[in-house]
Amino acid sequence: MTDDTAGALRSSSTPASKLGGVDNVGFRLARYFTGRDALVLALIAILGFLAVYPLTMLFYGSLHSTPPGMAGEFNLDGYRSIMTASNVIVLLNTIGISLGKTIPALLLAVFLSWIIARTDTPYRDKLEVLITLPFFVPPILTAMAWGMLGNPQVGLLNQVWKWATGSTVSPINVYSYGGVIWHQLQYSTPFLFLFIVDIFRAMDPSLEESSRMCGASRWRTFRAITLMLMLPALTNSFILSFIRGIENFESPLFFGTPAKITVITTEIYNSINHRATPDYQYATALSFAIMALMFLLVLWQWYVLRGRSFSTVTGKGYSPNVMKLGPWKWVTFGFCVLFFFITVVLPIGQLAIGSFFKFFGFYSYDMLTLEHYTAVFGNSEIWRGFWNTMLLGLVGATATMFLGAIVAYVSIRTRWRGRRLIDALAWLPWLMPGMVLGIGFLWAFAMLPGPIPIYGTIWALLLAYMALGTPVSVRVMSSAYAQLSFDLEECSRVHGATFFQTLWRILIALAWPSFAVGWVLAFFGIMRELSASILLYSVGSEVLSVVLLRLWSNGQAEQVSVIGLFMMLLVIVFRWAQLRFIKSRISTL
Amino acid sequence: MAAITLENVSRHFGAVAAVDNVSLNVEAGEFVTLLGPSGCGKTTTLRMVAGLEQNTGGRIGIDGQIVSDAAAKFFMPPERRMLGMVFQSYAIWPHMTVFDNVAYPLRIRRRPANEIQERVKGALRLVEMENFADRPAPALSGGQQQRVAIARALVFEPRVLLLDEPLSNLDARLRTQTGDEFRSLQKRLGITSLYVTHDQSEAMALSDRVVVMHSGHILQIGSPEDIYRHPTSRGVAAFFGSPNFLPSQVTQCTQQANGSFLLTLDGPGWTGPCGCSSAQPAGAQVVVMIRSENMGVSTDGAVQAADAMTWKGQVVQSIFRGTHRSLIVETPAGRLNIDVPAVTNPETGSTVTVVADRQAAWATPA
Numbered sequence: 001m002t003d004d005t006a007g008a009l010r011s012s013s014t015p016a017s018k019l020g021g022v023d024n025v026g027f028r029l030a031r032y033f034t035g036r037d038a039l040v041l042a043l044i045a046i047l048g049f050l051a052v053y054p055l056t057m058l059f060y061g062s063l064h065s066t067p068p069g070m071a072g073e074f075n076l077d078g079y080r081s082i083m084t085a086s087n088v089i090v091l092l093n094t095i096g097i098s099l100g101k102t103i104p105a106l107l108l109a110v111f112l113s114w115i116i117a118r119t120d121t122p123y124r125d126k127l128e129v130l131i132t133l134p135f136f137v138p139p140i141l142t143a144m145a146w147g148m149l150g151n152p153q154v155g156l157l158n159q160v161w162k163w164a165t166g167s168t169v170s171p172i173n174v175y176s177y178g179g180v181i182w183h184q185l186q187y188s189t190p191f192l193f194l195f196i197v198d199i200f201r202a203m204d205p206s207l208e209e210s211s212r213m214c215g216a217s218r219w220r221t222f223r224a225i226t227l228m229l230m231l232p233a234l235t236n237s238f239i240l241s242f243i244r245g246i247e248n249f250e251s252p253l254f255f256g257t258p259a260k261i262t263v264i265t266t267e268i269y270n271s272i273n274h275r276a277t278p279d280y281q282y283a284t285a286l287s288f289a290i291m292a293l294m295f296l297l298v299l300w301q302w303y304v305l306r307g308r309s310f311s312t313v314t315g316k317g318y319s320p321n322v323m324k325l326g327p328w329k330w331v332t333f334g335f336c337v338l339f340f341f342i343t344v345v346l347p348i349g350q351l352a353i354g355s356f357f358k359f360f361g362f363y364s365y366d367m368l369t370l371e372h373y374t375a376v377f378g379n380s381e382i383w384r385g386f387w388n389t390m391l392l393g394l395v396g397a398t399a400t401m402f403l404g405a406i407v408a409y410v411s412i413r414t415r416w417r418g419r420r421l422i423d424a425l426a427w428l429p430w431l432m433p434g435m436v437l438g439i440g441f442l443w444a445f446a447m448l449p450g451p452i453p454i455y456g457t458i459w460a461l462l463l464a465y466m467a468l469g470t471p472v473s474v475r476v477m478s479s480a481y482a483q484l485s486f487d488l489e490e491c492s493r494v495h496g497a498t499f500f501q502t503l504w505r506i507l508i509a510l511a512w513p514s515f516a517v518g519w520v521l522a523f524f525g526i527m528r529e530l531s532a533s534i535l536l537y538s539v540g541s542e543v544l545s546v547v548l549l550r551l552w553s554n555g556q557a558e559q560v561s562v563i564g565l566f567m568m569l570l571v572i573v574f575r576w577a578q579l580r581f582i583k584s585r586i587s588t589l
Numbered sequence: 590m591a592a593i594t595l596e597n598v599s600r601h602f603g604a605v606a607a608v609d610n611v612s613l614n615v616e617a618g619e620f621v622t623l624l625g626p627s628g629c630g631k632t633t634t635l636r637m638v639a640g641l642e643q644n645t646g647g648r649i650g651i652d653g654q655i656v657s658d659a660a661a662k663f664f665m666p667p668e669r670r671m672l673g674m675v676f677q678s679y680a681i682w683p684h685m686t687v688f689d690n691v692a693y694p695l696r697i698r699r700r701p702a703n704e705i706q707e708r709v710k711g712a713l714r715l716v717e718m719e720n721f722a723d724r725p726a727p728a729l730s731g732g733q734q735q736r737v738a739i740a741r742a743l744v745f746e747p748r749v750l751l752l753d754e755p756l757s758n759l760d761a762r763l764r765t766q767t768g769d770e771f772r773s774l775q776k777r778l779g780i781t782s783l784y785v786t787h788d789q790s791e792a793m794a795l796s797d798r799v800v801v802m803h804s805g806h807i808l809q810i811g812s813p814e815d816i817y818r819h820p821t822s823r824g825v826a827a828f829f830g831s832p833n834f835l836p837s838q839v840t841q842c843t844q845q846a847n848g849s850f851l852l853t854l855d856g857p858g859w860t861g862p863c864g865c866s867s868a869q870p871a872g873a874q875v876v877v878m879i880r881s882e883n884m885g886v887s888t889d890g891a892v893q894a895a896d897a898m899t900w901k902g903q904v905v906q907s908i909f910r911g912t913h914r915s916l917i918v919e920t921p922a923g924r925l926n927i928d929v930p931a932v933t934n935p936e937t938g939s940t941v942t943v944v945a946d947r948q949a950a951w952a953t954p955a
Contacts, residue, residue, distance in 0.1 A: 209641050210680035212667040213751075214694035214741065224693075228684045 040418040043407060047425035050467040054440030055428070061284035061443045078285030087267070087286075094263040097177065097252070098245030101184040106238055108185075109192035112339065115332045116193075117200035119323050127336040128197070129579060134343040135190035136571050138528035140545050141564040143183055143254040144552055145347030148360055148561075150174030156350060159363075179255035184248055186343045188241050195237045199230050205321045218323070232305055239301045243294060247433035249531035264290045265435045265531060272439075272535065284443070287436040294431045348568050354561035376562040384540070385547035388458060389527060392543060396465040397522035401515055403466065404473025409507075411474075412481045413489075423474075430471040437467055438535035456538040464532045469522045476521065480514030481507070520578045524571070592617040592652055592749055592781040593638060599646035599659075600633050607633045609805040610647070615749075618779040620772070624792040624828075625802035631785045632753055634802070638783060639674055639751050640667035652748050668697075673742030674751040677758065679734040681726045687713070687737050688722040694745040712740040715774065732763050739771065743780070750775075752784045756791060768795055789829045793817065801825050819849065821866040823953045826878040833884070833925050834876040836955065839869045852952055857922040859898045865952040874955040881926040883949030886916065886933065886941040898945040900925070904935050918943055 062079065066072030115121050116128050134142070149157050150172045158170040173179065207229065211221040227234075252263040262270070268286050272278040325332060354360045358367045376382055404426075410416055411423035429437060441464050445455035454460050484507065492502040508515075530545045537546050544567065551560050593615040600608040608630040615621045623631035636642040638649060640656065643664055649657040651672070656665040681690055691712055695705045713719040716736035721729070729737065735755060742750055755771075756764045772795045775782050786792055792799050793813040801808045801816060809816055809825045820826035823834065837856035842865075845851050850865045856877060863877055879898075886904075902920030909931060916927045916935070920943055927943060935941050 204678055204680065206676040206678050206680040207682060209639075209667070210674060210676055210738075210741075211682075211693070212641070213639060213672060213674040215668045215671070215697045215745070216693075217668055218666075220697065225682060229682070231684070 036416055039406075040410065040416055040422065043410065043422050044418065044425065046403065047407070047422060047428075047470070050463065050470065051425055051428040051432075054437060054444040054467070055432070057443035057447055058284050058287055058436065058440040060447075061280060061439070062288050065281060067278065067280045067446075078281035079288075081279075081282050082285050082289060090262050090264055090267050093256075093261060094246055094265075097180055097184070097256075097263060098242050098248075100177070101181045101188055101245055102238060102241045105185050105188035105192055105241060106234065108189045108339075109196050109237075110234070112189070112193050112336065113197040113200050115336060117197050118321060119325050119329065119332055121325065121329045121332045121336070123333065127333070127340075129575075130340040130344070131336055132190045132194060133340070133572075133575060134186050135194065136524050136575050137344065137347075138524075138545065138567060138571070139183070139187055139250040140254075140528065140530055140548055141351070141567055142186060142343075142347045143250050144548070144557065144560050144564060145350040145354075146174050146179070146183055147254055147552075148354055148557060149346060149350050150179060154360070156353070156363075174255050175259040176255070177259075177261060179259075180251045180261065183251040183255055184245060188245065189339075189343075191244070192237050192241055195233070195240075196230070199233045203229065208321055235304050236301065239297060239304070243297055246290070246293065246297075247435075249433070249435055264293075265433060268435050268439070269531070269534070280439075280443075283439055287439050290433060290436060291431055294433075298431065348565070351561040351564045351568065354558055355565055357558065360557045360561070372558045372562050376559050379559075381542070382544075382547055382559075382563060385542045385544045388461075388541060389544040392458065392461055392465060393523045393526045396462050396469065396526045397519050399462070400466050400469035400473045400522045401477075401519045404470055404475075404518065405477045405511075405515060407470070408474045408477035408481055412478050413486075413507075426470050426474045429467045432467075434464075434468055434529060434531035435535070437464060438532035441467075441532070442535055456541070458541040460536045461533060461541060461543065464536055465526045465529060468529065468532065469525050472525065473518050473522055476514055476518035477511065480511040484510055517578065520574060523574065527567070527570075592619070593621075593783060594650035595634070595638070595647065596650075597647035598634070598637060598644045598649060600630070600637060600642065601645045606805050608637070608644075611802075611805075611807055612647075613800060613807065613810065615781060615783060617781055620775055620782045620784065620795060620797045621800060622784045622786060622792040622796040622798070623800050623802055624786060624789060626828075627787055628804075629802040630805040631787075631802050635751055635753055635783060635785045638749075639672060640665060640670050671745075671748050672751055673745070673747035673749070675735075675738045675742050675753065675755040677754040679731075679738040679755075679758070681729070681734045681737055681741075683725075683727045685726055686722070687718065687724050687726060687729070690726055690737055691741045691744050694741065698745065708744055709740075712744040713737075715743065716740045731758055732767060735759065735767060739774075743778070748781070750780050750782045752782060754786055755784075756786070757788070764791070765794075771795070793829075801828060818949070819864065819866055819951055820878065820953055823876055823878070823955070826951070826953055830880060831926055832878045832880045833923075834878055835922050837863075837875055837877050837952065839871055839873045839875055841871060842869050844868070854952065858900045858920070859922075861896070861898065861947060863947070863950050863952045867954065869952070869954070875952040876955050877950050877952045879945050879950045881915070881928040882913075884925065884927040884943060884945045886918065886927060886929055886935055886943055888935055888939070888941055896947050898947055898950070900943045901940060902943055903940050904937050907935065907937050 063074050063076070064072050065075055065077060112131055116124050116131070121127070149155050152158065152170045152173040152175070155170070155172060155174070157172050161171055162168065174182065203226070208221050208225055211225045212218070216224060246263075247265065248263075249265040249269070252261065252266045253269065255261075256263060257266055257270075264286065268283045268290075271283045271286070272280065353363065355372055356368055356370070357363055358369050358371070407422055407426045411419045411426075432440065441460060442455075445460055448454060454463070488506055488510070489502055492506045493499075497505060528545065529543075530549065533543050533546050534549065537543060542550075544563065548560055548563055551563075593613070595611055595613040598608060598611045599606060611630075611634060613621075623634055625631045633642060637644045637657070638651070644657055644659050646659045648655055648659070651670060655663065656670050657663065682693075685693070688709055691709045692705050695708060700708075709722070710719060713722055716739050718733065718736050718740060721733065721737075726734070726737070735758075738755070756768055759767060768791055784792075784795065796813055798810060799813050799816050800810050803824060809821045811819075816825060817829055826832055826834075835856050837854040839852050840855055840860075841853035843851050845864075850868050852863050852865050852869055852875065854861065854863050854875065854877065865875065869875055900918075900920035900922050902918040902925070904916055905919050905924070906915075906917040908915045912931065913928045914931050914933060916929060918925050918927055918941060925943055
């Protein structure tokens with residue numbers, strides 16, 4: 001729509017095309033194939049390289065008998081080798097664990113959202129910030145912290161329990177199904193909360209009030225109206241969270257692997273890193289299997305949601321019904337604080353404690369030391385990892401957001417040819433877990449012609465991060481553009497601004513808070529990324545998460561604590577800055 | 590017996606009084622409209638009757654039963670008040686069909702299935718929507734949603750029907766039609782209705798009585814004609830259209846049989862009697878309201894009625910409005926707004942005689 005106007009304006013401003021009845025072909029071609037098409041083609045090329053190329057190489061790899069770059073033959077051995085009984089267990093583990101964490105996380109998230117959006121619980125605005133904080137903490141940190149807290153031999157929680165009860169039995173063992181689920185639950189709950197709390201807020205209160213007027217009690221109204229109206233959105237977030245559960249790598253790696261619990265992502269990882277010779281064909285075939293699973297889930301999502309999204313949001317600034325809880329408001333307040341305490345304070349506290357003692361688990365006065373701090377600050381490898389992470393975070397987040405902003409603009413606000421293709425390409429990495437994308441890029445870089453040495457450099461990680469971040473950045477920017485009425489742009493054009501002036505003075509001026517929110521999200525995403533990094537790093541291009549994992553496997557939990565503490569600090573500073581300076585909450589996600 | 594009773598009802602938000610000391614009786618079968626500009630407390634008053642908001646002062650009774658008493662800290666939740674309500678946004682639940690929407694109040698009350706069938710059909714027939722029963726609610730137009738909302742509010746035969754600006758989301762033509770239909774339905778069923786609107790013509794056309802509210806207070810309660818023709822204050826007079834106000838001085842005041850007062854006034858360019866709602870001492874300043882449609886112009890200076898009020902003046906503006914023509918005439922009494930038949934077309938700048946019907950004049954305190 002916008003661009004039709006743009007086109008009309010442009011053609012009327014070049015009288016030659018109107019008056020000169022017979023244009024020459026070259027001129028017409030030049031006019032027809034202009035910057036717009038060049039931009040579309042460039043976008044298709046970039047997105048194709050980021051999504052289609054690794055996917056193609058992944059498929060190639062699954063059919064090729066030898067690792068990337070070696071002579072071999074094409075066969076179906078990869079697919080044959082994944083058809084084993086143990087992989088059925090792996091599949092069941094994957095689905096079972098993801099369901100096992102998604103259901104309680106959804107219930108918890110609905111309850112927390114209700115507390116924050118619909119009750120008079122004190123300090124709701126502050127609680128909301130605290131509840132969502134765990135989502136921004138890199139999972140590898142809390143995984144390590146919980147590894148120390150819930151260690152069956154020397155875990156802090158078990159020690160406290162034994163000290164308090166005099167018992168000799170350790171009640172908690174995080175190296176179990178329960179541990180894997182517990183760790184994922186801490187991330188899924190705030191993730192779901194961010195979706196659900198806004199649905200609660202945006203609902204037209206008269207839909208509920210009319211139910212009360214019809215004689216339904218508060219509870220009946222909640223069940224028959226509120227929940228039913230939210231059902232499509234809840235289903236959507238349930239499937240999203242379930243998909244993320246299947247993609248998850250950190251939790252099963254830390255808590256599943258020691259207990260011999262394997263899920264698809266760790267099975268892929270093990271087949272490359274923990275075998276005498278990496279079995280790439282097996283890994284790529286398995287990657288394709290997981291992608292097929294994801295694809296089925298997305299199809300299911302479409303099927304469930306088709307035509308069922310109720311627009312209960314009516315643009316009006318409603319103040320939603322707030323329930324007065326009386327003295328119970330302190331119970332709900334306590335519940336939120338407890339959630340924050342368990343998901344953030346406990347792990348940070350563990351890291352803080354762990355960093356000051358010689359050996360983790362032995363907390364006595366004479367074990368106090370600062371040697372881990374000096375060791376960490378004197379370790380050039382850690383510093384290199386830190387600077388790599390910062391560089392990749394700054395460059396990667398900026399590049400991802402610019403790409404996302406342009407893709408979203410083309411697909412939402414124009415009617416250019418090829419915009420649907422661009423949108424689909426940008427969405428494609430959404431189907432690929434980090435681990436799968438990592439393998440895809442591994443092959444993709446190895447298959448590049450010689451003069452392009454991406455493999456083994458920091459650029460490999462940058463490209464992978466961009467691919468992983470683009471679906472989110474496109475979504476953030478799409479929702480930002482969708483909120484801006486076309487009138488705003490058209491009005492600017494009518495009042496004499498050119499296309500680019502309008503872009504700069506209207507669209508960017510209004511959409512930049514979303515851009516900033518998306519940038520911080522992308523930065524966090526890069527900082528926490530482990531599964532693709534672990535496959536694509538090489539000496540010199542290690543990132544912090546990889547360094548942490550290596551230290552942890554070497555048994556240096558104390559140094560891990562020091563680094564973890566600083567990363568947590570960084571997260572909190574960023575999050576604070578985001579909330580402080582980007583006040584207009586266009587979207588928290 | 591009054592179907593709805595409000596006794597000194599107030600609603601305070603902190604220090605701000607949204608509704609201040611409102612008292613009102615609505616008789617059984619009566620159609621009463623709360624009318625006022627936005628923010629005058631009319632919707633809050635309605636919501637307090639509904640139980641969706643709690644009054645911070647006073648008592649509310651429905652059908653002789655107290656449903657809310659601030660002093661006794663008694664508050665009956667909305668679902669137990671047995672009221673029907675139509676919301677401004679209609680609040681038709683989008684996840685249900687038309688039938689399910691209307692059947693909801695009956696299902697809540699656990700009525701048997703065949704009774705639900707019958708009564709929902711009946712309610713839908715009442716609003717001429719029986720053919721839409723199986724439609725999903727989002728597939729309805731605004732006017733249809735409004736009818737479903739009315740059917741839903743009526744289906745369980747509530748004691749009182751509350752309506753919160755139910756016509757404001759419809760386009761102008763549909764608004765009049767739906768309003769008239771609803772009024773005849775209300776008369777037929779004899780259901781007590783409390784209606785909120787900011788549209789004066791809607792209030793005029795529908796109500797038995799109109800309650801004019803302003804900043805949390807009731808300004809006047811009366812029949813539409815009474816409120817329109819005999820306002821007790823300048824504020825009420827100004828709320829309908831843009832009448833002319835002529836500042837005048839009282840020379841004499843006598844009470845009349847119907848309770849109103851007859852003043853003898855000395856105004857700019859005229860003297861004579863004029864009705865007023867309240868007693869005014871001699872020498873007091875009042876303003877006389879004359880509505881623009883009760884004034885006319887005569888180009889040849891001839892005046893038919895002997896006791897008509899007249900001024901000479903110059904036409905400064907003339908606007909053709911289709912049904913009539915709006916003139917502004919500069920006279921010794923000030924600039925007067927006059928609505929004349931569209932065919933009367935005095936030239937701008939010409940001198941005319943303005944004639945006002947003395948029966949239409951009404952004095953209010955200045």
